[in-house]
Amino acid sequence: MTKRKASLALVAVLASGCIATPPTNSQINTAVRERVVNQPPANASPAPTAAPATNAAENFVVNSVAVGQNALLANNLGWTFGGKSQRGWRLYTLLINRMINTEENINTNRFAAALARWQQGAGLAPSGVLDGDTLYGMISVWQSRRIKDRIYPHPRQLITAPASEFYDPTREVELRQVEREAYNAYKRMLAAAIADKSLGLQTTANNELAASEKRLKIISSFRSREYQERLRRLSPGAGRAGLAVNSPHFTGRALDLYVGGDPVETVDWNRAIQVKTSVYKWLVKNAERFGFHPYYYEPWHWEYIPQEVK
Ligand SMILES: [Zn+2]
Structure with a gap:
């Protein structure tokens, strides 16, 4: 090599x-x-x-x-x-x-x-x-322990998640796509978090996250290379300038989940808030059972790796 x-x-x-x-x-x-x-x-x-x-x-x-x-x-x-x-x-x-x-x-x-x-x-x-x-x-x-490939999922493998499951419910439909297996695993994980009453997540009658509840909602999921490029061009300033050229979000199996604080801000004081929240603590303890692995630097970023390929 x-x-x-x-x-x-x-x-x-x-x-x-x-x-x-x-x-x-x-x-x-x-x-x-x-x-x-x-x-x-x-x-x-x-x-x-x-x-x-x-x-x-x-x-x-x-x-x-x-x-x-x-x-x-x-x-x-x-x-x-x-x-x-x-x-x-x-x-x-x-x-x-x-x-x-x-x-x-x-x-x-x-x-x-x-x-x-x-x-x-x-x-x-x-x-x-x-x-x-x-x-x-x-x-x-x-x-x-993170996603190694950057391969787009086949369109058949992408589902569009309901707007109500997003941190920003007005998010455009093409930005609400998630790889199917990762989505199913997310839903199983969410059901477990909702069942854990110590988190006190607000829910609807159907046991989904309530509109008023932002925690554990999806901030960002599948992103195309084109969309990522656009983000990079729009945000040339500090912090955002480093947006990944080769993002695991291309796979549709990386999910940014709201854990508190400013949703996706890496400054230390914000991450210090995020790592102390009950939902972040819960994720660190439990996400792996559902196939989700942390990205240490971004408390909100979780990657789904099917159990069988580990
Ligand atoms: Zn991310």
């Missing part, structure tokens, strides 16, 4: 959801990436002989300095996303907890111990400190 091809392949794997700013090659230690990608997902059933994760995690004796380091790095770790400086990893705490199979607070020894166990499995030094290498390793794992 030529260097250019290799770099394109990496970009294809890492290509983002709504914005196109993957980390560069130099930011990803390929060896780390390969090791961590081969780890089973956090929710995979443990082998019958394996000790429960929490017990195994307790076997790690983590230097108490690690706890203080994590508290600092959660807010201050410098890293880059597509050439843009980022600060800290606190926005990804829920996803990190899921990855390392713990619900412990980041300021605890147990969190550091669970992290050390994950680091060891990923071939990293089991320091219990969530440093840059560890974060990039986790990002590689998250990115490996």
